[in-house]
Amino acid sequence: MPYFYYKAYPKVQSQDTHIRQTWLRRVGRILPNVFIVVGATAMTTVLYPLLSYQMVNVKWAQRSLAKPVPQEEWDVMRGIAQNTQQTLPSDPAQPVMAHQETQPVIVDLDYTKVSNWFPQADIASGQTSLPSTVKSYTLSIPKLNIDTMEVVIGGDSLDEHLIHYSGTALPGQYGNPVIFGHSVLPVFYNPKNYMTVFSKIPTLEKGDEIFVKYDGVEYKYLVESYHEIEPSQVEVLEQRYDRQTLTLITCVPPGTYLRRGVVMAVLSKY
DSSP states (O other): OOOOOOOOOOHHHHHHHHHHHHHHHHHHHHHHHHHHHHHHHHHHHHHHHHHHHHHHHHHHHHTTOSOSSOHHHHHHHHHHHHHTTTOOOSSTTSOOOOOOOOOOOOOSOOTTBGGGTSTTSOHHHHOOOOSOSOOEEEEEEGGGTEEEEEEEESOSBSSSSEEEOBTBOOTTSSBOOEEEOOOOOGGGOOTTOTTTTTTTGGGOOTTOEEEEEETTEEEEEEEEEEEEEOTTOGGGGOOOTTSBEEEEEEEESTTOOSEEEEEEEEEOOO
16 A cells, blocks of 8 residues: 655744734734724714714704894895896995806816805906005904914905905994805814815804904904805895994815805904
Protein backbone atom coordinates (compact mmCIF):
# COMPACT_ATOMS: atom_id res chain seq x y z
CA MET A 1 0.00 0.00 0.00
CA PRO A 2 1.61 3.29 -1.10
CA TYR A 3 2.22 6.08 1.38
CA PHE A 4 2.39 9.82 0.71
CA TYR A 5 4.43 12.24 2.70
CA TYR A 6 3.53 15.94 2.88
CA LYS A 7 6.11 18.23 4.30
CA ALA A 8 4.68 20.54 6.98
CA TYR A 9 5.15 24.30 6.77
CA PRO A 10 7.71 25.74 9.13
CA LYS A 11 6.19 26.62 12.49
CA VAL A 12 7.13 30.30 12.12
CA GLN A 13 5.20 30.55 8.85
CA SER A 14 2.19 28.79 10.35
CA GLN A 15 2.11 31.26 13.21
CA ASP A 16 2.29 34.22 10.82
CA THR A 17 -0.56 32.80 8.78
CA HIS A 18 -2.62 32.23 11.90
CA ILE A 19 -2.03 35.79 13.09
CA ARG A 20 -2.94 37.18 9.68
CA GLN A 21 -6.14 35.16 9.51
CA THR A 22 -7.09 36.16 13.04
CA TRP A 23 -6.54 39.84 12.20
CA LEU A 24 -8.63 39.57 9.04
CA ARG A 25 -11.48 37.96 10.96
CA ARG A 26 -11.43 40.75 13.53
CA VAL A 27 -11.39 43.41 10.84
CA GLY A 28 -14.26 41.64 9.11
CA ARG A 29 -16.31 41.84 12.29
CA ILE A 30 -15.46 45.49 13.00
CA LEU A 31 -15.68 46.94 9.48
CA PRO A 32 -19.50 46.73 9.11
CA ASN A 33 -19.90 48.55 12.42
CA VAL A 34 -17.51 51.25 11.22
CA PHE A 35 -19.57 51.71 8.04
CA ILE A 36 -22.76 51.93 10.09
CA VAL A 37 -21.29 54.61 12.36
CA VAL A 38 -19.92 56.62 9.42
CA GLY A 39 -23.24 56.41 7.57
CA ALA A 40 -25.25 57.36 10.64
CA THR A 41 -22.93 60.31 11.29
CA ALA A 42 -23.27 61.53 7.71
CA MET A 43 -27.06 61.27 7.84
CA THR A 44 -27.19 63.04 11.20
CA THR A 45 -24.97 65.84 9.89
CA VAL A 46 -27.41 66.48 7.04
CA LEU A 47 -30.77 65.66 8.63
CA TYR A 48 -30.38 67.11 12.12
CA PRO A 49 -30.00 70.74 10.95
CA LEU A 50 -33.13 70.35 8.82
CA LEU A 51 -35.13 68.77 11.65
CA SER A 52 -33.98 71.34 14.19
CA TYR A 53 -34.82 74.07 11.69
CA GLN A 54 -38.37 72.73 11.37
CA MET A 55 -38.66 72.74 15.16
CA VAL A 56 -37.70 76.41 15.17
CA ASN A 57 -40.42 77.08 12.60
CA VAL A 58 -43.01 75.34 14.76
CA LYS A 59 -41.93 77.42 17.75
CA TRP A 60 -42.45 80.69 15.88
CA ALA A 61 -45.76 79.45 14.45
CA GLN A 62 -47.05 78.70 17.94
CA ARG A 63 -46.38 82.31 18.85
CA SER A 64 -48.67 83.41 16.02
CA LEU A 65 -45.92 85.42 14.40
CA ALA A 66 -46.10 83.91 10.95
CA LYS A 67 -46.40 87.38 9.42
CA PRO A 68 -45.39 90.73 10.89
CA VAL A 69 -48.38 92.51 9.34
CA PRO A 70 -51.99 91.43 8.69
CA GLN A 71 -52.79 89.58 5.48
CA GLU A 72 -54.94 92.49 4.28
CA GLU A 73 -51.97 94.83 4.42
CA TRP A 74 -49.79 92.32 2.58
CA ASP A 75 -52.42 92.22 -0.19
CA VAL A 76 -52.47 96.00 -0.46
CA MET A 77 -48.67 96.19 -0.54
CA ARG A 78 -48.52 93.47 -3.21
CA GLY A 79 -50.95 95.47 -5.34
CA ILE A 80 -48.83 98.59 -4.98
CA ALA A 81 -45.72 96.70 -6.06
CA GLN A 82 -47.48 95.31 -9.13
CA ASN A 83 -48.87 98.70 -10.16
CA THR A 84 -45.46 100.37 -9.92
CA GLN A 85 -43.38 97.68 -11.60
CA GLN A 86 -42.26 99.99 -14.40
CA THR A 87 -41.82 103.09 -12.25
CA LEU A 88 -38.58 104.20 -10.63
CA PRO A 89 -38.38 107.38 -8.52
CA SER A 90 -36.95 110.49 -10.14
CA ASP A 91 -35.85 111.78 -6.75
CA PRO A 92 -32.79 109.80 -5.51
CA ALA A 93 -33.91 110.43 -1.93
CA GLN A 94 -37.14 108.53 -2.48
CA PRO A 95 -37.01 104.83 -1.51
CA VAL A 96 -37.35 102.34 -4.32
CA MET A 97 -40.53 100.28 -4.61
CA ALA A 98 -39.71 96.66 -5.40
CA HIS A 99 -41.43 95.66 -8.64
CA GLN A 100 -42.54 92.37 -10.11
CA GLU A 101 -42.00 91.04 -13.60
CA THR A 102 -43.01 87.87 -15.33
CA GLN A 103 -39.86 85.86 -15.98
CA PRO A 104 -39.06 82.21 -16.69
CA VAL A 105 -37.97 80.14 -13.72
CA ILE A 106 -34.18 79.80 -13.60
CA VAL A 107 -32.91 76.79 -11.72
CA ASP A 108 -29.13 77.18 -11.78
CA LEU A 109 -28.40 80.55 -10.18
CA ASP A 110 -25.48 82.08 -8.33
CA TYR A 111 -26.94 82.84 -4.92
CA THR A 112 -23.90 84.80 -3.81
CA LYS A 113 -25.54 87.54 -5.90
CA VAL A 114 -28.41 89.36 -4.21
CA SER A 115 -30.03 89.99 -7.59
CA ASN A 116 -30.86 86.26 -7.84
CA TRP A 117 -32.68 86.02 -4.51
CA PHE A 118 -35.96 87.53 -5.68
CA PRO A 119 -36.20 86.68 -9.41
CA GLN A 120 -39.32 88.83 -9.85
CA ALA A 121 -37.62 91.91 -8.43
CA ASP A 122 -34.79 93.58 -10.32
CA ILE A 123 -32.77 94.21 -7.17
CA ALA A 124 -29.46 95.11 -8.79
CA SER A 125 -30.78 97.78 -11.16
CA GLY A 126 -33.66 98.81 -8.89
CA GLN A 127 -31.46 100.08 -6.11
CA THR A 128 -30.98 103.80 -5.67
CA SER A 129 -28.83 105.58 -3.14
CA LEU A 130 -30.25 107.61 -0.30
CA PRO A 131 -28.34 110.83 0.43
CA SER A 132 -25.43 109.67 2.59
CA THR A 133 -21.67 109.89 2.59
CA VAL A 134 -21.51 106.62 4.53
CA LYS A 135 -20.94 103.62 2.27
CA SER A 136 -20.93 100.87 4.89
CA TYR A 137 -21.61 100.09 8.54
CA THR A 138 -21.30 97.11 10.89
CA LEU A 139 -23.70 94.49 12.23
CA SER A 140 -23.29 92.47 15.45
CA ILE A 141 -25.49 89.72 16.91
CA PRO A 142 -24.02 88.60 20.26
CA LYS A 143 -26.15 85.44 20.54
CA LEU A 144 -24.70 84.11 17.27
CA ASN A 145 -21.15 85.39 17.91
CA ILE A 146 -21.46 87.74 14.94
CA ASP A 147 -19.19 90.69 15.66
CA THR A 148 -18.83 93.88 13.59
CA MET A 149 -19.45 92.28 10.19
CA GLU A 150 -19.37 94.83 7.38
CA VAL A 151 -22.63 95.79 5.68
CA VAL A 152 -22.16 97.56 2.34
CA ILE A 153 -24.93 99.87 1.16
CA GLY A 154 -25.88 98.74 -2.33
CA GLY A 155 -23.89 96.19 -4.31
CA ASP A 156 -24.65 92.62 -5.25
CA SER A 157 -21.93 90.25 -4.00
CA LEU A 158 -22.48 88.41 -0.71
CA ASP A 159 -19.19 86.53 -0.58
CA GLU A 160 -17.28 89.60 0.62
CA HIS A 161 -19.76 91.39 2.88
CA LEU A 162 -23.41 91.71 3.86
CA ILE A 163 -25.62 93.80 1.58
CA HIS A 164 -27.89 96.66 2.62
CA TYR A 165 -30.62 97.00 0.01
CA SER A 166 -30.03 100.57 -1.14
CA GLY A 167 -33.24 102.57 -1.25
CA THR A 168 -34.47 101.20 2.05
CA ALA A 169 -34.18 103.28 5.20
CA LEU A 170 -30.80 103.76 6.82
CA PRO A 171 -30.17 102.45 10.37
CA GLY A 172 -31.89 104.51 13.05
CA GLN A 173 -34.34 106.10 10.62
CA TYR A 174 -38.07 105.51 10.37
CA GLY A 175 -38.59 102.77 7.85
CA ASN A 176 -37.09 99.34 7.35
CA PRO A 177 -33.41 98.78 6.49
CA VAL A 178 -33.12 95.43 4.67
CA ILE A 179 -29.90 93.41 5.00
CA PHE A 180 -29.09 90.30 2.93
CA GLY A 181 -26.66 87.61 4.09
CA HIS A 182 -25.59 84.17 2.83
CA SER A 183 -26.15 80.88 4.68
CA VAL A 184 -25.14 77.20 4.51
CA LEU A 185 -25.72 74.10 6.64
CA PRO A 186 -25.26 75.10 10.31
CA VAL A 187 -22.53 72.46 10.74
CA PHE A 188 -20.32 74.69 8.57
CA TYR A 189 -21.28 77.87 10.41
CA ASN A 190 -18.52 80.41 10.90
CA PRO A 191 -19.65 83.82 12.20
CA LYS A 192 -16.59 85.45 10.62
CA ASN A 193 -17.21 84.05 7.13
CA TYR A 194 -19.57 86.05 4.92
CA MET A 195 -20.60 82.86 3.08
CA THR A 196 -22.00 81.37 6.31
CA VAL A 197 -22.69 84.37 8.55
CA PHE A 198 -26.52 84.24 8.41
CA SER A 199 -26.84 80.44 8.71
CA LYS A 200 -28.27 80.60 12.23
CA ILE A 201 -30.48 83.68 12.16
CA PRO A 202 -33.63 81.46 12.07
CA THR A 203 -32.68 80.38 15.62
CA LEU A 204 -33.00 83.91 16.98
CA GLU A 205 -35.75 84.38 19.53
CA LYS A 206 -37.99 87.30 20.39
CA GLY A 207 -36.04 89.87 22.37
CA ASP A 208 -32.58 88.87 21.12
CA GLU A 209 -30.31 91.84 20.50
CA ILE A 210 -28.96 93.06 17.16
CA PHE A 211 -26.47 95.93 17.16
CA VAL A 212 -25.86 98.21 14.19
CA LYS A 213 -23.11 100.83 14.22
CA TYR A 214 -23.77 103.45 11.56
CA ASP A 215 -21.86 106.72 11.11
CA GLY A 216 -20.35 106.47 14.61
CA VAL A 217 -23.69 105.80 16.34
CA GLU A 218 -24.68 102.37 17.67
CA TYR A 219 -28.33 101.31 17.46
CA LYS A 220 -29.83 98.38 19.31
CA TYR A 221 -32.66 96.42 17.71
CA LEU A 222 -34.69 93.69 19.42
CA VAL A 223 -35.92 90.68 17.44
CA GLU A 224 -39.69 90.76 17.09
CA SER A 225 -40.55 88.00 14.62
CA TYR A 226 -39.36 85.40 12.15
CA HIS A 227 -41.27 84.23 9.10
CA GLU A 228 -40.65 82.70 5.69
CA ILE A 229 -41.63 83.88 2.25
CA GLU A 230 -41.40 82.64 -1.32
CA PRO A 231 -38.85 84.21 -3.69
CA SER A 232 -41.78 85.83 -5.51
CA GLN A 233 -42.91 87.75 -2.41
CA VAL A 234 -40.97 90.97 -2.93
CA GLU A 235 -43.21 92.90 -0.52
CA VAL A 236 -40.60 92.35 2.17
CA LEU A 237 -38.54 95.07 0.47
CA GLU A 238 -41.29 97.66 0.89
CA GLN A 239 -41.03 100.51 3.38
CA ARG A 240 -43.39 101.48 6.19
CA TYR A 241 -42.65 104.74 7.96
CA ASP A 242 -44.71 104.32 11.11
CA ARG A 243 -41.97 102.27 12.82
CA GLN A 244 -38.18 101.97 13.07
CA THR A 245 -37.48 98.37 12.12
CA LEU A 246 -34.68 96.23 10.71
CA THR A 247 -35.01 93.18 8.45
CA LEU A 248 -32.45 90.39 7.94
CA ILE A 249 -32.95 88.01 5.00
CA THR A 250 -31.27 84.72 4.11
CA CYS A 251 -32.07 81.55 2.16
CA VAL A 252 -33.81 78.67 3.97
CA PRO A 253 -33.97 75.79 4.84
CA PRO A 254 -30.26 75.73 5.71
CA GLY A 255 -28.13 74.82 2.72
CA THR A 256 -31.00 75.30 0.24
CA TYR A 257 -32.52 78.18 -1.72
CA LEU A 258 -36.19 77.15 -1.61
CA ARG A 259 -37.51 80.03 0.51
CA ARG A 260 -36.36 83.22 2.18
CA GLY A 261 -36.11 83.44 5.97
CA VAL A 262 -36.94 86.89 7.32
CA VAL A 263 -36.02 88.19 10.78
CA MET A 264 -37.72 91.44 11.74
CA ALA A 265 -36.40 93.54 14.63
CA VAL A 266 -37.55 96.82 16.19
CA LEU A 267 -35.34 99.69 17.33
CA SER A 268 -34.96 99.75 21.10
CA LYS A 269 -35.54 103.07 22.84
CA TYR A 270 -33.37 102.08 25.81
